[in-house]
Structure formats: C-alpha cells, structure tokens
Amino acid sequence: MSMKAAGAASEFWRNPQWKSPFHDRIEALMTERHWYDWAGYAAPEIIDDAELEYFAIRSTAALFDISPMVKYSISGPDAEQFLNHLTLRDVSKLKAGRVQYTAWCDDDGQVLDDGTLFRFDDSTFRLCCQERHLPWLMDTAFDYDVTVREETDEIAGLALQGPTSAALLRDAGIDVSGLKPFQIAVLPKSLGRGHISRTGFTGDLGYELFVDRKSAGALWDHLWQHGTLRGLRAIGYHALNIARIEAGFIVANADFVTSETALRSNRPRLPDEIGLDWMVDLTKPHFNGKRAIERSRQSKSRREVLVGLEIEGNEPAQHAIVYHAKRREVGVVTAGIWSPTAKRNIALACVDARYETGDNLWVEIYALRELRYHKLMKRARIVERPFIKLPRRTLTPPGDF
Amino acid sequence: MNKPYDVIVVGAGHNGLVNACYLQRSGLNVLVVEKNDWIGGAAVSRELTPGILYSNCSYVCSLFRPEIMRDLELAKHGLQIIAYEGGAVFKQDGDFLASYRNHHAHRREFARHAPRDGEAYERYARDVTRQCRFIQPLLMRTAPDPASLKPRDLGEMLFLLKKFNELTAREMADTIRFWTMSISDFLDEYFEAEVIKAYLAISGIIGTALGPMSPGTAYVLLHHYMGEVDGNVGAWGYARGGMGAITRALSSSFLASGGTILTDAQVSKVLVRNGRTTGVVLENGDEHLATTVVSNADVKRTFLKLVEEPELPGDFVRQVRNFKMRGSSGKVNIALDSLPEFPALPKGSPCIRGDMHFTDTVERMERGYDDWKAGTWSADPFLDMMIPTTIDPTMAPPGQHFMSCFVQYCPPKIRNADWTDADRDAFGQTVINQIADYSPGFKDRIIHMEVRTPRELEAEVGLTEGNIFQGELTFDQLLFNRPIPGYAQYRSPIAGLYICGSSTHPGGGVMGAPGRNAAIEIMRDLKRNASHASPAHEIL
C-alpha cells in the first residue's frame, strides 16, 4: 500500500461556496456585500441598492449573473427521444435554435423541477434548472444513446434584461434585431464560444448569454463598456425576484416543493397543481409521470392550485395563510410583494383546489411595526398571471427604448 | 436489617439511572445497586492511565433523548453534548473519502469519487430521513401488546396502524423493503463508488453480528440515524468529558433529588415470595427490601441468573434463552502522547476530528464478518476510530490524546473456546497494525491501551456475550417482540419485577428511552403522578 499525499482536489472544506466566473467583477461593484448561496455558489442578493436595481430592469438594462444555474449538456443520436421521455412538452416540436420552458416529473407525476431546454441542433441540448438531477437523468437515459453531463461550472451565464437591452447589444456588436422570444443565436466568435437567447425571468425585453468559462470576464467587460450609455446596472436576486413575481414566474422550492427534496410525501405537486397543466402533452408517447397525470385528471384528484392573488392594501403577504370566509384555512402565500410597476399588492399562492374560483378569500398578514404586530385580515382576489404584461417583451424587432 | 426502599434498581447503567431519577422524582424512595465500584455501565469514562480519560465502551452520543436531558436537569448537573465535524475513510490506494458538515463540500467530495453519487447522496439522505420520521415517534412510547384487548394497547396498536396508514402505497412498500433489506443492497440502489458504500454501510453493522450483506441491516442503520431527525440541534456529538459525563450527570441529578446509590454491590438474587418480588440479596449477603425491583441488567442476566428458574413460566424461560445476544464487537482505547498523522489527509483537514475508518469496500466488511462466523476476530477488521480530544479539552492534557477504536468483528468465543489473554493481545495488535499502516510512527505514540473483547465487556459491564446493545437489534427482536412477545412493556412474570435496560424497547445505544418508558409504566402501576416525564417532542 502506498501512502501518497492527498491532492488539492479533495480540500472542499476550505471553500465550500464556489465563485462564479463573474465573482470578482460583481464583488468590485458591491457596496452592500450581501451574498447568498445559490446551489453552492456565492450569489449577490443586493449589489448596491435593490430599488434602483429593480428600476434598471424595468427602465434601462440590468445584468444578472446566472452562472450558478444548474446546467446539463445532453447530446447524442437519441437526445430528442430521451428528452421527450423525460419532460412534459413535446420536444420533437422544439426546433433547433429555440428554447422551451418545460418541467419534468417522477413516475407519480410529481414535479421534479421546471427549467429551460435549449436546442442547439438536432442532437445537442442544454437543460437549465434550479435543482440537481444527475441520478434521475442518468436513470431515465438508461436505454438511450445519449450523453448527460453536468456543465454548470464550465458555462458562464449572464441575463441582460430591460428595455434598452437590445440597443445595448447592438452597440456591442451583437445583432438581435431578428431574434424572436425563445430563439437562440450564436455569439460573434470574438466573444468566445457561446450563444445568446431571447429569454429571461423578468417578463421584460431581455436576453441570456452563455459562454465558456474562460471567455466570461471579457464578455462582462464588453457589455459593461457598452452599457454606460444605456443605463446598465448589475443587479442581485432581490430586484430580480420582484420582477419575476410581477411576471408570474414560479421558483422551484419556493413556490412549490420538488418531489426529490420533499421529506413529507404529501408536499410534492402534479403539474396541474402548480399551474403547469398547459405543458403536459398527452398526445406524445410515454413520458415520465404520464399515466399518473392522466389518472389524476380522470379522477379529478387535483388537491391544490397555484394562483395569482391581488390583495387589498399595500402590506406584502409573504408566507401569509390564505383563508376562506376569514375562517377556514385553504392555502399559503408562497411569494408576496408590493408591485412597484403595477402599483398593486400581488402574490402567488397555493390554494385548496376547491377554492380555485371561489371568492371570499382572505389573507392574514402579520405586519411588525416597532416590535408590535398589526394583524391584518385582507381581502384577496384571484387574478390572471402575469400581473403585468409588457408589449416590449415580445415585440420583434425589439424597440429601441 | 436494612430499612426497606420503595424501589431498588439493579445496575447503574444509564438506563437504570434514568429510571431511578424519574421514580425518585415521583416521590418514591429509590436505591440503585451497582456491582462495579464505579457507575455508568457501557456509558462510562475511567482514567486508567494518569491524566487521560477513556470512554471505555460507548464513545459518541447520537440517540440520548433531549426530553430526558431537560426533565432531569442534566445541563445543570454538568452534561454538555458538543457537535463534531469531519470523518474519513482511508482507501488502500492512498486516497480517501472525506465527510464534511458543509452540504456543498460534502456533495463535491462524493462527486469526486463518482459524479452521480454527490447528488445521489441527497436522495439517499431524504429517503433515510423519511424512514426515521416514521419510526422515531415509536421510541418514546411503550410498545403495544398486539394480543391484548386493553384500551391502552388497542390505542397504541391503532397509533401504529394509523402511522402506517398515513403512508402512501409506495412509501409502505419502501418501508417494508427498508426494514428487511441488507444495507449493501439498499446502498447499491443509490451509489456507484465502493468507498461511499463502505462508508455508509457502517451504521448498518455497528453492534450487530450481521454482515453488510445480511438482510435486516438496513434497519440497523435507521437505529443509528434516529437521533437526528427532529432538528434537535446539539443532540449529536461527543459528551464533554466522555460518555461517562452522561451517567455522572444522571447520578448527580438522582442524588440531588434524594436517591441512594450503592456501588461494589453485586446482586446475586432477586428475592421472590408468592410470585412477588420482595427485594434483592447481594453477593456479600446483605439484603435490601423493596416491593418493586427494576433490573437494568440484560434480559438473560436478569431472568437466567438473578431469578430462580422455578419462579418463572417454562415458556418464558425458553424464550429468554432464545433471545439473540451474539456479541460482535470489541473496543481498543488508546492513550497517545501526540496527535497521530495521517499523510493521506491534506494539512488542516477537519477529518481527523471525526470518525475515521480503513475499510474501503463493502466486500472487505463482509470478509471481516466471515471471520466472525468462523469463530475468530476479523484479520482485516472494521474500525470506527475517533479522537475526541481533538475537540474535548477535558479528557487529556494539552497535546496528548485519547483515541477510541470500536472494532468489528469480534466473537464472544474463539472457535467455541473462551478467550485467553494471548488472544486478546493478538486482537489488540491486529487493530494497532491496521492503524499503523496508514499512520507512520503511530506505535511510538502509544502511552497505554485498554483492549476489550466480548469477554471483558461481559465480565465488567455484564453484557451477556458482550453484545453492546443487550441483545441484537434485528427486526424479530424489536417493538412488541423486545425482549419477549407479551413482555415488551417492561413488566415480567413476577409481580413487582421490571426490566429497564437496552434489552427492552426501543433497544440499545445511549438513548435513555427504555429507562424512561419503564419508569412511566412503573409509575402507572404504583399510581404515581408522572407529569415530570414530559411527552416526546413532536415531529412536524
């Protein structure tokens, strides 16, 4: 037996939280020094001023580091078939050069995660999501000629969002005038190997750029340089979260509990219970969870629904209990904010399916003011999501705001 | 003639002391008699070489119920459980598998050995936690008697069925599989890397005369994990001052509430008249009278040695004889003049402050078990090795260390013959050699060592065949079958005679639950107020 010294590779305890490729650039801008953990990476909650960061999303341009997002490279002759088996939507309808917002379930039809599926060509895909799924993906891939590999740390990602983002990109030499929502284009070679897509998590005009890790710094600097005249601001999750709630987007393990992380067996949800029913394509051949979803639809056994709420007053209802007739507990608010753009008190909530259309819903808000709670019982109305709809989000060619 | 007590507890193991504390606090006058001239049973810390305190038997605290610590004011009596970090399995190729407290560091280390295993660990942890959440609420309740029609038994049986009924069909299947599977098969469903499986299989074999490939070992793992599930921060770790600190705090609490302890007082017989107990008689001939006697000794010692056989129903005696003990473990405690080095570990690694092992495949573990079956100790044993003094400043002078090595497999007899001193020393040497293979200069650091085979454990702690849990924790000997069907509620065929040790539900480990549950039954029989025994913490 040999007693060789250990390699540095196993010293994970020294730096358990990894740095994104943009870490140093973000740190240099950060005056609030407010980091949080995103899937094992240090990510900024606030860069300097959350409110100003939010208004950069809605009025100029905002740069948000999405490198920590979990990314899987999926490729091979059977990649399309495999992904069709894995996910709810029909992947054969996803053309090369486009992105699909999708979700995937276990055999009980319970949602494992939602995410975006990028199709680069016939046999090359990238799946982006919140949670890690390697064992699940590999088990599902068992019978397919496909290679699944996590590439989170190799691929740097930036979301550039906001009304001036298209103009900024044009200034930076990236032509996005013809790029429609959910469409992908190859980045100019000078910026490294990568792609740009018209996608985002803000409900606004916006793009996401992905490059190999070594090109990350130069890409940031390039955008930053052209951002000066376009009001570009680096933003943290706090601002992004306000925008995504306004846009009505859900976050795994915030607005629903994913089936692989739940300890309590009654917590995971079917797609129909979290507003993802429109994704389920029952016409395609077998996919994970299909039978369970069909069965639940036949027996109308949906227990909960995820709804948008508009709540009277202006006190955010984060994690408040939802009542029917002020008495019966029927749900919980998963995300609640005062919307700075809609000027409404809005929320996402999981509600007992029997009250899906019901009125007479109320939320109980505990507002702490100088060590005294104001207990508020506020009327809540179920409303359409998204809470705000911006025409500039889909306009092609994009406007030059 | 000694004045009579209300209750005599035979044995000052931690369960005997927990039991005595609760009974004394209900207003009863309790005497504890212990055969050794120290207390603690298998939760004991003794200074066998000047300045260095060993945890002679048990060495980590994972199960001790926080409700008991609170009820008996053990913090006030000096008990502190301190969390530790780290852990490692040293591989034969010079690499190692580390265990880290930080979630991401842990995941990345597992992924270093097999890419999917890092994430598989999260699945595994979730499934095991689900099983723990199901079984853990049963610990602090008396097991129902399924043959009884008493409202309380029906109620408890209903509780069990209801818990089972709350499971989905899939969970029910998983649970039944889990209770009956081998830990090796269970781990194969999650992991690829051999070293990861070897690491996680440990909890499935500790204290059991089963190999990692024997059915039923997955449940044993649960028994070791159960302490953690209800978010009891700080309930898992080292007892500051060694495991003896637990029994020291218990005895201090007991004495403070007015109880009496006699040490060096071996009970030779439990007195029985007309089917009722009347007290005990000691080796030295002293008699102590009480109408209630509680035995902390294991079920075999209690009913085959301390009670005259004619007093017991034949069928009962037969079942006690059949109760499986089967010692499988030994212990080597080592005093060191300096901290050993493990060149495989990077400088500054926290691994040295946790549990360390040298068995890097499940196959090697199983081979070690083959030796046990052949009637000898493992030539290539499995070690659960820890150095508590890396974080506990109270057990050795600065710079010196106490190293605890729990060893498997180690049979109660060597090829059907009794252990000899030469066997014992050879066993100790096997262990030392294994450590020295990974730690140059190790042997030169040794100041003193204590080698304990099942022979020593039986002779000293009174553990029949040296089984560390006072009887195997296999599923046939759990819940309402522990120790004997029909006698799982701490009572015995003799009126007034109870048992409260690890032989009873919910079993072994320094947990305190058998002692507490037995006290509640006794208080019920004696119509005492038991409100000082607070209910088990809820699991939300």
Ligand SMILES: Cc1cc2nc3c(=O)[nH]c(=O)nc-3n(C[C@H](O)[C@H](O)[C@H](O)COP(=O)(O)OP(=O)(O)OC[C@H]3O[C@@H](n4cnc5c(N)ncnc54)[C@H](O)[C@@H]3O)c2cc1C
């Ligand atoms: C080597 C070893 C390592 C272990 N490691 C751990 C660990 O790390 N963590 C963990 O949780 N558990 C561990 N255990 C298990 C745990 O220590 C035991 O299950 C537990 O301590 C048993 O407690 P008890 O009170 O039920 O019985 P015991 O501790 O067995 O107490 C019985 C007492 O009765 C006394 N007695 C017996 N007969 C008589 C008599 N005739 N007259 C008077 N007194 C008598 C004995 O001397 C003893 O003090 C380990 C056990 C051993 C042996």
